[in-house]
Amino acid sequence: MKVILENFGLFWLGFISTLKLLGVSGIGALLLGTLMASLRVSPFGSFRALSAIYTELLRNTPLTLVFFFCVFVLPKLGIVLDFQISAIVALTAYTAPFVAEALRSGINGVPIGQAEAARSLGLRFDQVLTLVVLPQAVRMVIPPLINVFIALTKNTSVAGGFFVFELFSVGKRLANLHGSAVVPILVGIACFYLLITVPLGQLSQRLEARIALVR
Amino acid sequence: MSSSVLYDAPGPKTRRVSNIVSIVGLLAIGSALAWLLATLAAPREIRPGLVQPGLFDSSRWNIFYEPFQGYSPFQVWYGIFTGLAATFSAAVVAALLAMSLALVVCLLRLTKNAGVRVPTAVMLEFLRGMPILLMMLFILLVSGISVFWVVVVSLALYNGAVIGEAIRSGIQSLPRGQREAGLALGLSSIQVRLIIELPQALRQMMPTIIAQLVVLLKDTSLAYIIGYEDLLKKITHLSNFYGDRYFFSVFFVALVAYLLVNLSISRFAWHLSKHVH
Numbered sequence: 001m002k003v004i005l006e007n008f009g010l011f012w013l014g015f016i017s018t019l020k021l022l023g024v025s026g027i028g029a030l031l032l033g034t035l036m037a038s039l040r041v042s043p044f045g046s047f048r049a050l051s052a053i054y055t056e057l058l059r060n061t062p063l064t065l066v067f068f069f070c071v072f073v074l075p076k077l078g079i080v081l082d083f084q085i086s087a088i089v090a091l092t093a094y095t096a097p098f099v100a101e102a103l104r105s106g107i108n109g110v111p112i113g114q115a116e117a118a119r120s121l122g123l124r125f126d127q128v129l130t131l132v133v134l135p136q137a138v139r140m141v142i143p144p145l146i147n148v149f150i151a152l153t154k155n156t157s158v159a160g161g162f163f164v165f166e167l168f169s170v171g172k173r174l175a176n177l178h179g180s181a182v183v184p185i186l187v188g189i190a191c192f193y194l195l196i197t198v199p200l201g202q203l204s205q206r207l208e209a210r211i212a213l214v215r
Numbered sequence: 216m217s218s219s220v221l222y223d224a225p226g227p228k229t230r231r232v233s234n235i236v237s238i239v240g241l242l243a244i245g246s247a248l249a250w251l252l253a254t255l256a257a258p259r260e261i262r263p264g265l266v267q268p269g270l271f272d273s274s275r276w277n278i279f280y281e282p283f284q285g286y287s288p289f290q291v292w293y294g295i296f297t298g299l300a301a302t303f304s305a306a307v308v309a310a311l312l313a314m315s316l317a318l319v320v321c322l323l324r325l326t327k328n329a330g331v332r333v334p335t336a337v338m339l340e341f342l343r344g345m346p347i348l349l350m351m352l353f354i355l356l357v358s359g360i361s362v363f364w365v366v367v368v369s370l371a372l373y374n375g376a377v378i379g380e381a382i383r384s385g386i387q388s389l390p391r392g393q394r395e396a397g398l399a400l401g402l403s404s405i406q407v408r409l410i411i412e413l414p415q416a417l418r419q420m421m422p423t424i425i426a427q428l429v430v431l432l433k434d435t436s437l438a439y440i441i442g443y444e445d446l447l448k449k450i451t452h453l454s455n456f457y458g459d460r461y462f463f464s465v466f467f468v469a470l471v472a473y474l475l476v477n478l479s480i481s482r483f484a485w486h487l488s489k490h491v492h
Contacts (some may be wrong), residue, residue: 041219
């Protein structure tokens with residue numbers, strides 16, 4: 001316990017950098033994922049194919065391999081990135097397909113009759129999209145999106161294995177320094193992760209229940 | 216594109232426009248790819264005075280098909296194969312353990328006894344909310360077991376918790392009549408659970424369970440970070456041994472091999488889950 005109190009500053013710094021990683025790569029994944037999803041539902045075959053290949057490839061590649069590529073392989077090809085940057089690139093590239101899939105299934109989950117009814121009422125394409133399809137899709141998309149972000153939170157720990165300073169690497173360093181207090185240190189680190197993931201999980205469950213009632 | 220929420224079925228004019236855009240897009244993507252390949256193929260000066268041949272030069276790939284300083288090309292393939300085998304064997308053992316753990320956890324979570332139910336629920340929430348990597352580090356430092364078992368146990372714990380919750384929600388979504396009918400026939404509560412509810416829940420949740428097992432397979436590669444001799448470690452060893460200029464080639468071949476296995480398992484799982492439904 002003493003070790004935790006003495007090193008609380010370090011824990012806190014780690015927590016902040018985990019939050020930073022989560023925030024930056026989360027926003028990146030949201031942008032890239034939205035782009036991928038809109039390519040995937042676009043009426044242009046080659047764009048659909050590009051998005052499908054990217055999604056399938058990245059979803060079947062483990063995150064560790066993506067990190068390995070960004071940290072060790074890219075420099076060999078002449079692209080040298082800061083460890084922090086390569087972690088953000090890896091997390092963004094890996095999470096984007098999951099965001100895209102969540103968005104796409106949300107859009108496809110809206111019954112076709114909704115759009116057909118809107119069109120037969122004479123609404124234009126943008127009106128159909130913004131007034132009828134998207135409001136329903138967003139509602140269905142939010143719980144799975146929150147789950148993607150929970151996974152992302154846990155995935156930021158992989159950055160700690162690739163030379164980035166964050167919660168996991170703080171835990172590793174402290175555990176190596178204080179061999180007798182490994183259990184409290186790592187449980188403390190776990191609590192910081194739970195501080196992010198458990199409330200998000202509750203939120204997603206609550207939203208899901210509310211949507212189920214509406215439907 | 217016949218039935219999309221977003222667009223009407225296209226007419227001849229729209230079809231023509233979208234074909235043109237599609238072809239233009241294809242050309243743009245193609246030329247971006249061609250530029251990338253051309254850049255990779257060009258020789259590059261990595262240090263002043265040291266020029267590395269381009270990526271597609273045979274001197275970057277020859278270890279795969281001709282003897283290299285007395286070592287047969289078989290050695291490289293063997294190295295990659297053992298790396299893959301290490302990764303997949305850990306995944307298989309962990310998957311079996313995770314499934315058995317999931318059944319136990321799901322039964323504990325559904326008992327009437329609050330003294331068992333509540334601690335299990337808290338434990339599950341804890342296991343599901345923390346990174347597997349942290350769990351691996353924890354088990355590695357606290358217990359004295361070998362790295363293989365550290366990997367297997369932490370993957371089994373995490374995925375057991377997730378799959379257990381999936382099976383539980385499957386059981387809870389069954390009609391109440393199933394349970395009541397079983398009890399009315401004189402089966403005990405545990406018999407109803409095991410021979411009536413569980414088989415139905417398993418069948419219903421099969422797609423979720425299989426998707427989670429694919430996640431488990433992917434997460435096995437986290438073992439690299441805690442020092443397990445898996446595929447990624449093998450790549451590093453091989454390129455240290457053969458020299459830096461083979462780093463990309465070894466990585467590329469290993470990645471393709473890995474993806475082939477992984478994609479075929481996903482495909483198989485997808486077929487299986489369709490078949491079960």
